[in-house]
Amino acid sequence: MALTLPSLLPTSSAASSPSLPPHRTLFTGPSTLSLNRSCRRRRSGPRASVAVDSPAEAGGRGGSSSGELLLEVRGLSAVIAESKKEVLRSVDLTVHQGEIHAIMGRNGSGKSTFSKVLAGHPQYEVTGGVVTFKGQNLLDMDPEERSHAGLFTSFQDPVEIPDPKLAMLNMEKGFLDGHVNGASGGQKKRSEILQLAVLGADLCILDEIDSGLDVDALQDVAKAINGLLTPDNSILMITHYRRLLDYIKPAYVHIMEDGRIIKTGDASLAKQLEEGGFKAVSAT
Numbered sequence: 587m588a589l590t591l592p593s594l595l596p597t598s599s600a601a602s603s604p605s606l607p608p609h610r611t612l613f614t615g616p617s618t619l620s621l622n623r624s625c626r627r628r629r630s631g632p633r634a635s636v637a638v639d640s641p642a643e644a645g646g647r648g649g650s651s652s653g654e655l656l657l658e659v660r661g662l663s664a665v666i667a668e669s670k671k672e673v674l675r676s677v678d679l680t681v682h683q684g685e686i687h688a689i690m691g692r693n694g695s696g697k698s699t700f701s702k703v704l705a706g707h708p709q710y711e712v713t714g715g716v717v718t719f720k721g722q723n724l725l726d727m728d729p730e731e732r733s734h735a736g737l738f739t740s741f742q743d744p745v746e747i748p749d750p751k752l753a754m755l756n757m758e759k760g761f762l763d764g765h766v767n768g769a770s771g772g773q774k775k776r777s778e779i780l781q782l783a784v785l786g787a788d789l790c791i792l793d794e795i796d797s798g799l800d801v802d803a804l805q806d807v808a809k810a811i812n813g814l815l816t817p818d819n820s821i822l823m824i825t826h827y828r829r830l831l832d833y834i835k836p837a838y839v840h841i842m843e844d845g846r847i848i849k850t851g852d853a854s855l856a857k858q859l860e861e862g863g864f865k866a867v868s869a870t
């Protein structure tokens with residue numbers, strides 16, 4: 587593996603911080619241990635599909651020879667559990683082993699919500715659709731089971747580890763200060779990639795991994811992620827900026843708008859977006 591783990595960390599001692607179970611999904615809200623199953627599917631029956639199929643040819647990794655089917659999302663719809671506001675409207679997405687996908691879209695278009703629903707976040711309720719991960723019904727798994735099955739999700743605001751967790755491990759309060767808790771946004775992102783490196787995963791969902799990173803940190807993180815890629819694992823990254831895609835090259839770029847994927851193309855779609863704005867890639 588072409589990854590130098592210590593280079594990802596704020597300090598080398600963070601490498602020995604309490605590690606999470608395999609593929610643990612991190613939430614910024616309630617502890618993963620307390621997550622309930624409200625994000626499981628509430629009722630079945632996919633709605634009409636609106637997404638465009640992946641292109642046959644693409645420039646990035648995984649574009650020409652697809653591996654086994656890893657993730658299949660069909661007609662995924664979801665509401666915010668509390669308000670019942672619809673946030674995902676029949677999302678379709680297919681990811682094979684060895685592929686890199688990027689999701690781009692306006693602020694508030696539903697990108698983070700999509701990643702959270704896949705991870706099983708309790709703030710959302712699935713109201714329709716089917717999600718298969720490695721041949722299993724993902725929507726029937728609780729968040730812990732999803733992470734154990736090989737789904738790693740890194741969120742926009744990396745989690746802080748609460749003090750009670752330190753007590754469980756008989757560690758001094760404050761051990762994590764400056765390493766994880768209280769670290770800068772960029773340092774936390776590096777720590778998250780370290781977790782990814784240590785834990786391994788079949789599908790890594792990276793939500794705005796580039797936000798808050800200076801140019802050197804972005805290169806470090808991108809290099810680390812590229813070093814973790816194998817023909818068997820895949821990445822789904824959410825980003826606003828094409829610069830990330832210069833370092834981690836996707837085979838497929840999807841545009842999300844109003845809770846659905848409205849367009850899929852190769853990396854040239856990101857260029858089109860950068861040059862012409864969202865109107866250049868919008869559905870109409």
Ligand SMILES: Nc1ncnc2c1ncn2[C@@H]1O[C@H](COP(=O)(O)OP(=O)(O)OP(=O)(O)O)[C@@H](O)[C@H]1O
Pocket residue numbers: 666673691692693694695696697698699700709
């Ligand atoms: N827990 C929640 N409570 C209330 N509104 C929510 C919640 N989660 C998502 N939303 C709303 O759903 C919509 C989609 O939000 P989401 O964070 O998924 O967008 P995004 O595409 O990731 O945006 P950004 O690019 O700004 O990160 C927004 O209107 C947001 O306000």
